[in-house]
Amino acid sequence: MTGGSVGDVVTRYHTLQTPLHLESGAVLNDIVIAYEQYGCSPAHGNTILVCHALSGDAHAAGMHKGDKHPGWWDGVIGPGKALDTDRYCIIATNVIGGCKGSTGPAAINPDTKLPYGPDFPVITIRDMVAAQHTFLIEQEIHDLYAVVGGSMGGMQSLQWSVEYPGFARRIVVIAAAGYSTPMHIAFGAVGRAAIMTDPAWKGGRYSADEKPDRGLSLARMMAHITYLSDQSMHKKFGRRLQEKTEYGYGFETEFSVESYLKHQGRSFVQRFDPNSYLYITKAIDYYDLTKNGSLSEGLKETDAKFLILSVSTDWLYPPYLSEEIVMALNSIGKDVQYTEVMSGFGHDGFLLEDDQMNYLIGRFLTPLTVADIMIRDPPTIRGCATIRAAAATMIEREVNHLPVLHADGTLCGIVTSWDIAKAVAGEHTMLDEIMTKNVLSVSADATLRDAAKILDKYHISALPVVGQGKVVGMLTSEQLSHIAERR
Amino acid sequence: MTGGSVGDVVTRYHTLQTPLHLESGAVLNDIVIAYEQYGCSPAHGNTILVCHALSGDAHAAGMHKGDKHPGWWDGVIGPGKALDTDRYCIIATNVIGGCKGSTGPAAINPDTKLPYGPDFPVITIRDMVAAQHTFLIEQEIHDLYAVVGGSMGGMQSLQWSVEYPGFARRIVVIAAAGYSTPMHIAFGAVGRAAIMTDPAWKGGRYSADEKPDRGLSLARMMAHITYLSDQSMHKKFGRRLQEKTEYGYGFETEFSVESYLKHQGRSFVQRFDPNSYLYITKAIDYYDLTKNGSLSEGLKETDAKFLILSVSTDWLYPPYLSEEIVMALNSIGKDVQYTEVMSGFGHDGFLLEDDQMNYLIGRFLTPLTVADIMIRDPPTIRGCATIRAAAATMIEREVNHLPVLHADGTLCGIVTSWDIAKAVAGEHTMLDEIMTKNVLSVSADATLRDAAKILDKYHISALPVVGQGKVVGMLTSEQLSHIAERR
Numbered sequence: 001m002t003g004g005s006v007g008d009v010v011t012r013y014h015t016l017q018t019p020l021h022l023e024s025g026a027v028l029n030d031i032v033i034a035y036e037q038y039g040c041s042p043a044h045g046n047t048i049l050v051c052h053a054l055s056g057d058a059h060a061a062g063m064h065k066g067d068k069h070p071g072w073w074d075g076v077i078g079p080g081k082a083l084d085t086d087r088y089c090i091i092a093t094n095v096i097g098g099c100k101g102s103t104g105p106a107a108i109n110p111d112t113k114l115p116y117g118p119d120f121p122v123i124t125i126r127d128m129v130a131a132q133h134t135f136l137i138e139q140e141i142h143d144l145y146a147v148v149g150g151s152m153g154g155m156q157s158l159q160w161s162v163e164y165p166g167f168a169r170r171i172v173v174i175a176a177a178g179y180s181t182p183m184h185i186a187f188g189a190v191g192r193a194a195i196m197t198d199p200a201w202k203g204g205r206y207s208a209d210e211k212p213d214r215g216l217s218l219a220r221m222m223a224h225i226t227y228l229s230d231q232s233m234h235k236k237f238g239r240r241l242q243e244k245t246e247y248g249y250g251f252e253t254e255f256s257v258e259s260y261l262k263h264q265g266r267s268f269v270q271r272f273d274p275n276s277y278l279y280i281t282k283a284i285d286y287y288d289l290t291k292n293g294s295l296s297e298g299l300k301e302t303d304a305k306f307l308i309l310s311v312s313t314d315w316l317y318p319p320y321l322s323e324e325i326v327m328a329l330n331s332i333g334k335d336v337q338y339t340e341v342m343s344g345f346g347h348d349g350f351l352l353e354d355d356q357m358n359y360l361i362g363r364f365l366t367p368l369t370v371a372d373i374m375i376r377d378p379p380t381i382r383g384c385a386t387i388r389a390a391a392a393t394m395i396e397r398e399v400n401h402l403p404v405l406h407a408d409g410t411l412c413g414i415v416t417s418w419d420i421a422k423a424v425a426g427e428h429t430m431l432d433e434i435m436t437k438n439v440l441s442v443s444a445d446a447t448l449r450d451a452a453k454i455l456d457k458y459h460i461s462a463l464p465v466v467g468q469g470k471v472v473g474m475l476t477s478e479q480l481s482h483i484a485e486r487r
Numbered sequence: 488m489t490g491g492s493v494g495d496v497v498t499r500y501h502t503l504q505t506p507l508h509l510e511s512g513a514v515l516n517d518i519v520i521a522y523e524q525y526g527c528s529p530a531h532g533n534t535i536l537v538c539h540a541l542s543g544d545a546h547a548a549g550m551h552k553g554d555k556h557p558g559w560w561d562g563v564i565g566p567g568k569a570l571d572t573d574r575y576c577i578i579a580t581n582v583i584g585g586c587k588g589s590t591g592p593a594a595i596n597p598d599t600k601l602p603y604g605p606d607f608p609v610i611t612i613r614d615m616v617a618a619q620h621t622f623l624i625e626q627e628i629h630d631l632y633a634v635v636g637g638s639m640g641g642m643q644s645l646q647w648s649v650e651y652p653g654f655a656r657r658i659v660v661i662a663a664a665g666y667s668t669p670m671h672i673a674f675g676a677v678g679r680a681a682i683m684t685d686p687a688w689k690g691g692r693y694s695a696d697e698k699p700d701r702g703l704s705l706a707r708m709m710a711h712i713t714y715l716s717d718q719s720m721h722k723k724f725g726r727r728l729q730e731k732t733e734y735g736y737g738f739e740t741e742f743s744v745e746s747y748l749k750h751q752g753r754s755f756v757q758r759f760d761p762n763s764y765l766y767i768t769k770a771i772d773y774y775d776l777t778k779n780g781s782l783s784e785g786l787k788e789t790d791a792k793f794l795i796l797s798v799s800t801d802w803l804y805p806p807y808l809s810e811e812i813v814m815a816l817n818s819i820g821k822d823v824q825y826t827e828v829m830s831g832f833g834h835d836g837f838l839l840e841d842d843q844m845n846y847l848i849g850r851f852l853t854p855l856t857v858a859d860i861m862i863r864d865p866p867t868i869r870g871c872a873t874i875r876a877a878a879a880t881m882i883e884r885e886v887n888h889l890p891v892l893h894a895d896g897t898l899c900g901i902v903t904s905w906d907i908a909k910a911v912a913g914e915h916t917m918l919d920e921i922m923t924k925n926v927l928s929v930s931a932d933a934t935l936r937d938a939a940k941i942l943d944k945y946h947i948s949a950l951p952v953v954g955q956g957k958v959v960g961m962l963t964s965e966q967l968s969h970i971a972e973r974r
Binding site for chain 1: 510511512513605608609666667668669670672673674676677679680681683684686701704705708709712715717720721723724725726734736737738740742743744745748749752765769772773775802805
């Protein structure tokens with residue numbers, strides 16, 4: 001699947017009118033939510049919320065003026081893509097606790113007029129979702145077509161289904177889990193220790209020109225390893241040296257993989273606030289949708305259709321964690337689909353496997369319609385034509401079904417090669433004598449499921465597709481069977 | 488397999504008389520090798536060298552006076568254990584570059600009388616092994632029964648087979664690889680960055696009372712995660728909190744796994760030199776036994792029997808890395824055995840699965856003998872006994888074969904229940920009339936393979952085991968088939 005771009009976009013800001021009561025008991029006032037919106041205007045049931053991962057932001061698609069790269073999920077958001085801006089209104093917000101425009105520890109505390117720093121309250125995934133919910137309500141959006149997210153975005157997505165059952169009709173959870181595992185907590189703890197033991201951290205009250213960059217950079221380098229797979233590292237780096245051919249027998253950076261990680265660390269400190277890193281990783285550690293040790297019990301009140309996706313080589317959020325969600329939902333009779341995406345990219349696969357994501361998420365969000373697979377502008381013939389002319393058209397255009405049109409272009413019948421054979425046997429010459437009249441037809445926006453029902457019920461092998469009285473396409477049972485094989 | 492302890496031990500020190508020419512081109516003089524020795528005195532072909540992992544040392548077994556815990560591989564070294572001190576001389580040395588008694592960056596440079604610090608030359612796994620080789624030669628040990636090691640110890644073991652073909656007759660490589668992967672290099676690089684970005688590191692010239700402990704502690708915490716498995720962390724920690732029951736919504740240590748890792752970090756800085764950590768991880772990064780991209784080519788000159796072991800849940804040195812060694816050795820016709828040890832412990836499994844390690848390494852080093860499985864002190868009967876007495880003994884002792892002895896206790900024949908049946912049919916009463924004379928026997932120290940050959944060749948189902956003319960045991964084909972099933 002290819003698709004277009006949403007073009008130039010800007011991040012907008014909304015200040016919540018409602019105070020947010022956090023899971024910790026603290027209350028946050030005047031929360032700013034940074035957000036971006038793409039595609040259709042929001043309307044009843046057409047809005048999709050996109051949730052980002054640890055280091056993501058509200059800039060999910062399109063270009064910011066002057067930037068070289070588009071938003072973080074541009075491959076999946078846009079006209080004709082899975083999150084189809086021709087059909088839906090797509091909204092992405094930055095999480096609270098973050099540092100990309102939404103209120104977080106680097107923001108100014110309205111009470112003190114100073115940055116919150118370590119006084120910012122600890123937030124949870126539930127709090128992030130509660131802020132998104134308040135934001136949507138204040139934007140007069142009272143339901144969602146879907147919530148979609150990967151990694152920490154997938155946690156938010158699943159948390160949405162628990163906190164606001166029925167608000168979102170579809171939930172897409174990619175490369176995530178129903179709770180954080182001890183390994184997640186372990187990596188989170190080491191990342192935080194790297195920042196908090198950096199003398200520049202100063203208890204969280206660092207100055208803008210002397211931040212705990214060493215600690216944040218270390219945290220990012222380590223975390224980055226967990227986003228890759230053994231396989232992808234073999235492929236991407238192997239044991240290659242960076243800009244040299246022989247070992248230096250010293251401690252300078254020399255392997256490509258070292259150089260890459262150090263670059264990741266250095267560039268991350270340019271764009272991320274160390275305190276935000278603490279708050280967000282802590283929110284991940286706390287994430288746990290089990291209730292009395294049971295994920296089924298935790299998901300009991302959900303009311304949505306679920307799509308759960310995992311990545312085959314993801315060892316940070318291995319497929320078994322997604323399968324636990326699927327099993328929990330199945331055990332309580334919820335509507336859930338699951339696919340393990342085959343990819344060598346590890347956890348990062350959810351951001352890199354655009355084709356598979358577009359196909360799987362696209363089919364879940366937007367079931368195929370007749371328009372998606374019909375033969376467009378099929379050959380037709382006028383009712384006054386001779387049988388010989390109809391036969392000639394069939395042979396030339398290699399079709400077996402030929403819609404027959406009135407002089408004004410509307411459908412008056414259909415003729416098949418079988419009819420031609422009958423005509424030869426019966427010595428007819430004019431089409432009008434042999435064609436089938438009162439033909440069944442289907443509209444282009446009917447779902448394939450509905451079209452298939454008609455073909456089945458009447459034992460026919462092709463349907464003209466009619467729009468505004470005119471024949472705009474043909475749908476054959478052969479095409480439908482190809483689709484069935486692909487799914 | 489259980490076994491005894493080697494008891495109280497001390498670390499000894501040997502100064503190499505020979506300068507060591509390193510892979511980097513540098514030369515090290517007056518290298519001290521810290522070592523321990525257990526069991527028999529070294530003699531031709533009875534000595535086993537044990538190689539340690541990153542943070543290990545020469546204290547592999549037994550107790551240091553005043554210590555609470557024995558050496559790091561006490562479960563596998565000792566009388567009756569796989570590295571059987573009743574049979575072998577076991578030697579363990581500390582690697583050069585280390586900080587447990589062998590010369591490393593914290594040692595005094597004989598040229599300057601000051602600590603080497605960052606002036607210590609970068610060493611490689613090959614250099615570690617070369618130092619061990621020189622040490623053994625200076626100890627007048629000119630061959631080895633085996634070299635055994637796990638993780639970085641496995642690298643040394645395999646490197647031994649390449650550098651000194653034929654010196655060691657057996658090579659045991661556990662939870663290791665034929666080269667370091669980009670993921671190993673990545674984790675190594677982040678660990679070193681943690682130390683080298685700690686302001687207390689001071690270019691490697693830190694003082695004894697202000698070491699880069701924060702950096703070393705971070706490096707250890709991160710590395711420790713890689714030694715565990717997802718599964719073992721679920722089991723050991725789950726999402727349990729440490730000494731509390733509710734979330735604190737702050738950044739204090741609160742999950743058990745956090746507390747454990749921080750403890751690991753804190754205790755590591757008490758016992759390890761930060762510069763040594765740099766040198767040893769760098770040696771691991773450089774480790775690569777492939778030649779022209781081929782491990783087979785790199786291992787071509789080896790001349791030993793190999794045992795390769797991997798741990799099923801080890802994601803740092805996954806089984807595929809061991810299998811690559813096995814395939815390389817197989818492809819060039821070398822003698823290699825391989826087992827994937829089923830264990831939930833991850834990489835640490837090689838230190839924790841004592842029973843499996845004892846069984847697998849023990850059988851490789853010391854093939855089973857008749858003495859290991861024979862029925863000891865089996866029931867016997869005198870040649871002058873009646874058939875009825877023989878039958879009564881068989882029934883009472885539940886055996887089917889009864890060695891028949893002369894008055895002086897030496898073997899004169901054997902009688903079976905089948906003979907008894909024949910006797911009843913033929914109306915005999917005395918044993919002498921029906922027993923089989925000229926009985927085949929086997930000695931207790933024959934290998935099971937040799938005993939099995941006799942049973943097979945003569946189509947018999949039991950063999951008396953004879954020592955110094957007396958019957959000391961019985962070996963049955965039933966026992967042998969049990970062993971075959973176990974292997």
